[in-house]
Amino acid sequence: MTPAPVLAVQGLVKRFPMRGGRFVNAVNGVSLEIRPGETLGLVGESGCGKSTVGKLIMKLHDPTEGAIVVRGQNIAGLSRRLMKPVRRQIQTIFQDPYGSLNPRMTAGAIVGEPLKIHGIASGRDLTRRVAEVFEKVGLRADQMTRFPHEFSGGQRQRLSIARALIVDPEIIIADEPVSALDVSIQASVINLLIRLQKEMGLSLLFISHDMSVVEHVSHRVAVMYLGRIVEIGPRDMLFSNPQHPYTQALLSAVPVAKPGARRRERIVLKGDVPSPVDPPPGCHFHTRCPIAEDICRQKAPALNTVDGEHRAACHLRAPDAPAARSAA
Amino acid sequence: MSDVAMNDLSETPVRTRATDAKTVLAVEDLCTDFRTKAGSVRAVDGVSFELKAGEILAIVGESGSGKSVTSLSIMGLIPEPPGRIAGGRVFFDGQDLTKLTDRQLQKLRGSSLSMIFQEPMTSLNPVLSIGRQMTEGIRQHLGMSADQARRHAVEMMRRVSIPAPEHRLKEYPHQFSGGMLQRIMIAIAMSCNPKVLIADEPTTALDVTIQAQILELMQELRDMTGAAIMLITHDMGVVAETADRVIVMYAGQKIEEGSVEEVFRAPRHPYTLGLLGALPRLGQAGAVGDTELNEIPGVVPPLTDLPPGCRFSDRCSYATDKCRAETPPLETKRPGHIAACWHSDELESPT
Numbered sequence: 001m002t003p004a005p006v007l008a009v010q011g012l013v014k015r016f017p018m019r020g021g022r023f024v025n026a027v028n029g030v031s032l033e034i035r036p037g038e039t040l041g042l043v044g045e046s047g048c049g050k051s052t053v054g055k056l057i058m059k060l061h062d063p064t065e066g067a068i069v070v071r072g073q074n075i076a077g078l079s080r081r082l083m084k085p086v087r088r089q090i091q092t093i094f095q096d097p098y099g100s101l102n103p104r105m106t107a108g109a110i111v112g113e114p115l116k117i118h119g120i121a122s123g124r125d126l127t128r129r130v131a132e133v134f135e136k137v138g139l140r141a142d143q144m145t146r147f148p149h150e151f152s153g154g155q156r157q158r159l160s161i162a163r164a165l166i167v168d169p170e171i172i173i174a175d176e177p178v179s180a181l182d183v184s185i186q187a188s189v190i191n192l193l194i195r196l197q198k199e200m201g202l203s204l205l206f207i208s209h210d211m212s213v214v215e216h217v218s219h220r221v222a223v224m225y226l227g228r229i230v231e232i233g234p235r236d237m238l239f240s241n242p243q244h245p246y247t248q249a250l251l252s253a254v255p256v257a258k259p260g261a262r263r264r265e266r267i268v269l270k271g272d273v274p275s276p277v278d279p280p281p282g283c284h285f286h287t288r289c290p291i292a293e294d295i296c297r298q299k300a301p302a303l304n305t306v307d308g309e310h311r312a313a314c315h316l317r318a319p320d321a322p323a324a325r326s327a328a
Numbered sequence: 329m330s331d332v333a334m335n336d337l338s339e340t341p342v343r344t345r346a347t348d349a350k351t352v353l354a355v356e357d358l359c360t361d362f363r364t365k366a367g368s369v370r371a372v373d374g375v376s377f378e379l380k381a382g383e384i385l386a387i388v389g390e391s392g393s394g395k396s397v398t399s400l401s402i403m404g405l406i407p408e409p410p411g412r413i414a415g416g417r418v419f420f421d422g423q424d425l426t427k428l429t430d431r432q433l434q435k436l437r438g439s440s441l442s443m444i445f446q447e448p449m450t451s452l453n454p455v456l457s458i459g460r461q462m463t464e465g466i467r468q469h470l471g472m473s474a475d476q477a478r479r480h481a482v483e484m485m486r487r488v489s490i491p492a493p494e495h496r497l498k499e500y501p502h503q504f505s506g507g508m509l510q511r512i513m514i515a516i517a518m519s520c521n522p523k524v525l526i527a528d529e530p531t532t533a534l535d536v537t538i539q540a541q542i543l544e545l546m547q548e549l550r551d552m553t554g555a556a557i558m559l560i561t562h563d564m565g566v567v568a569e570t571a572d573r574v575i576v577m578y579a580g581q582k583i584e585e586g587s588v589e590e591v592f593r594a595p596r597h598p599y600t601l602g603l604l605g606a607l608p609r610l611g612q613a614g615a616v617g618d619t620e621l622n623e624i625p626g627v628v629p630p631l632t633d634l635p636p637g638c639r640f641s642d643r644c645s646y647a648t649d650k651c652r653a654e655t656p657p658l659e660t661k662r663p664g665h666i667a668a669c670w671h672s673d674e675l676e677s678p679t
Contacts, residue, residue: 039616045535152627182390182628183562187606187621194617209535212565216608219616239611253540254610255565259589268544269537272505 005033006170006203007057007090012066014052018277025276026052028227030066034171039197039204041218041235043211043250047273048224050207054173057205058092059083070171088118091164095176097156101148108134108144111162118167129166137162138192154185158192165196175207190217211254215239220309223247226276226284229303233310243312246285283315291316352523352556353379353402358416360394360401363409369631370414371397373580379524384550384557386571386588388564390603392628394580395560399526402558403443404433420524439469442517446529448509452501459497462516469520484515488545507538511545518549525549528560543570564607568592576600579628579639582658586665594677596667598644599624604678638669646671 012030015023027049034040044050055061057068059075067074075086091114094100101110112130115121121129131141137158148156157177164172174193178186194217197204208214214221215235222232223244231244242248249267269288274280283301286292295315303311360372372394379385389395400406402418404425418425420441425433437443445451452461462484463477472480478497485493488511501509510530517525527546531539547570550557559571567574567588574591576584576599584597595601605622613619626643629635635642641651650670658668669675 045537154627183564183603183606184390184624185627188623190608191620191623194620198617211536212608212610215610215613216621217616235613235616239613249537251610253536255539255543255563255569256610257564257568257592257604257607258609259568259592261568266540266544268540272507272538273535 003035005035006071007205008033008067008069009053009057010067010069012053012056012068013064014049014056014061015064022277025227025279027056027063028279030224030227030229032222032229032232034203034205036170036203037197037201038219039206039217041214041221042205042207042224043209043214043221044224045209045250045273047226047276049227049276050224051175053224054092054175054205054207058090058173059087084118088114088167089169090171090173091167091169093157093160093164093172093174093177095179097153097160097180098148100160101156103148105147106144107139107146107148107151107159110148111144111159111166114163114167120167130162133162133166136165136196138188152185153181154189157181157185157189161189161192161196165200168200169202171203171205173205173207176209177206178213179208179210186213193217211251223250226273226279228284228300228313230285230314231310231312232303233306233312234308237307237310241306241310243306243310243317244285244314245289245291245317247312249290283313349380349382351378352381352420353558354417354419355398355402356417356419358398358401358418359414360397360406361412361414363412364632366632371411371580371631372401374416375577375582376416377575377582377585379556379558381523381556382550382554383573384547384559384571386559386561386567386574387577388561388567388574388603389577390562390628392579392631393577395577396528398577399443399528399558399560403437403441403526404428404430405443435469438465438517439520440523441526442520442522442524443526443528444510444513444517444530446532448506448513448533449501451513452509454501456500457497458499458501458504458512462497462512462519465516466519480519481515484519485512487518487549488512488515490515505538507534507541510534510538510542514542514545514549518553518555521553522555524556524558526558526560529562530559531566532562539566546570564592564603576603579634580631581639581668583640583669584665584667585658586662586667590662590665592678594662594675596661596665596672596675597640597669598646598671598675599640600667601675601678602643646674 010031012027014027015025017023030053042050056063063076068076070086070089108130111133112126115126130144134141139158178189181189206217218235221235221238222229225246231238231247242251249269252267271288274287280287282298283296286296301313301315303313305311356376358372358375359370361368361370375398387395401413413426459481462481466472466477466480481497482493490496490511531542546557561567571588574588575582578599584600602622602624608621624643629639637653638651638656641647656668656670658666660666661672
């Protein structure tokens with residue numbers, strides 16, 4: 001049995017208006033769920049809408065359509081006031097550990113601020129809790145009086161994590177949390193996130209462009225292209241048996257740090273991602289797809305079941321898709 | 329496993345490169361200093377290497393390792409002040425580049441010695457057409473007429489697979505995607521048949537599918553023209569798939585150098601070993617939380633406050649008192665493979 005999700009997103013759409021009455025179709029009908037204690041990896045290239053999905057869940061943008069259900073409650077239309085208790089449940093870690101910490105506040109004040117905002121603790125109790133969470137993320141309590149610039153990039157990301165954890169949230173939205181860090185530092189932040197998830201039973205939405213990192217941290221993975229999910233499923237199924245031609249190309253493009261390990265030609269996609277202002281009709285990927293046929297140019301494919309929970313949106317590849325054939 | 333999972337080990341023949349190829353660029357004991365509030369720091373400290381015709385040499389390191397300053401020093405592009413080439417020589421085409429005047433350097437740059445950068449968007453002038461920017465160097469260095477230069481530019485754009493080049497010459501940088509602009513930068517860099525192309529993080533700002541296109545293009549151009557490429561990167565995957573040889577830098581110094589195969593198979597410096605272990609490998613993840621990535625404790629020491637002895641010693645699990653007191657020299661550990669470590673023999677191979 002699949003446990004009830006802590007968060008479910010249904011038919012999420014976000015169109016940003018542009019001058020001249022046109023729209024950027026950033027998110028175009030995304031549905032996904034995050035289950036207790038799991039990490040859902042959300043991958044895709046720049047402009048695919050993955051970060052917008054994260055921001056919509058955080059209500060940093062209002063969705064154009066669709067529902068965001070947290071513990072049975074649809075938060076899509078909630079006012080700021082009614083959102084406040086929900087925000088405590090959903091915390092965020094951003095990519096830039098330099099831009100997301102106020103340079104004029106001490107590290108302790110930054111990490112303790114959510115406790116004040118949510119009226120959870122103050123005074124000595126607050127200080128004690130901040131000291132606790134500092135240790136949890138591998139910082140020393142005596143560093144509480146320092147300012148952000150006195151910390152290294154990796155330590156700053158630990159501060160962001162501490163600030164997110166201090167209100168004891170259920171869900172963490174981590175948007176490219178290690179992308180700005182050097183490899184050696186990245187490893188320690190990834191290890192820390194996984195360790196904390198286990199200890200605290202956190203559910204994570206891990207948004208990243210890095211397939212290797214996503215594979216390492218995720219239980220399930222969703223791949224986005226031009227505002228839509230093109231493939232979703234348990235990590236091992238998706239990585240070992242990718243069905244969508246885009247997922248296949250994405251995986252084959254990742255450089256492998258083992259000389260001579262590449263055994264097949266890289267699938268090098270032609271051209272660039274089309275503009276989200278005017279996405280191609282039918283399957284958004286057909287302009288770059290090596291196997292596209294007429295149906296792909298006309299009709300958007302649904303997410304069809306590949307195997308169990310593994311689903312892919314391809315007319316030609318999913319086994320029970322109407323136009324399925326032995327194209328593979 | 330499917331055709332795109334990458335953990336299969338069936339060997340593909342590794343590029344073989346004539347070891348007796350001609351040296352086109354030789355850097356000897358290069359030192360570059362920068363003046364800071366905290367005093368003068370040595371961003372590149374005694375780096376030496378040779379680049380041979382037709383080879384791709386990767387220089388890999390994390391932020392602050394000195395890899396970019398090394399390439400800018402070679403090109404004579406260190407802003408002075410605050411920077412200064414404090415010592416060493418850079419031999420190219422029979423002359424020492426550090427002794428040349430700006431004017432003489434200008435003649436070389438963009439013709440026989442060219443460079444591409446991380447951000448193609450900021451390397452091109454937004455108010456000049458692509459055609460104007462492409463033909464400028466061609467006319468100057470190859471002495472072609474406007475019409476000849478335009479035809480040459482179209483040919484170069486075709487080589488880097490820009491569709492409808494005649495039409496696109498009239499367009500401006502903002503009308504191109506990031507991947508296309510990097511192709512244009514490569515076309516410009518290659519248009520005067522350089523002997524050496526220095527590529528500083530050429531794919532770091534690009535998406536992975538576009539990165540694959542650009543790396544493939546660079547290899548093709550190398551094969552076609554025989555140019556040598558110096559590839560500056562932080563990405564070990566890019567090194568493994570693109571380069572023939574690799575230099576690893578740490579805190580301004582070269583700490584290891586060898587063929588890509590050798591260095592990845594049996595690194596002789598603990599830092600290189602640590603970097604390789606810190607990477608999540610596609611297709612090798614166990615159940616989430618089962619395997620931890622290898623962490624390198626601590627941070628790169630600031631150049632203003634370097635430890636005595638080996639600069640990596642305070643982060644190194646192999647370090648002994650000797651490491652903290654005496655700087656290890658660069659020694660040949662195996663033919664063609666050098667490293668600066670007192671404990672090279674104790675290192676395990678990465679899994």
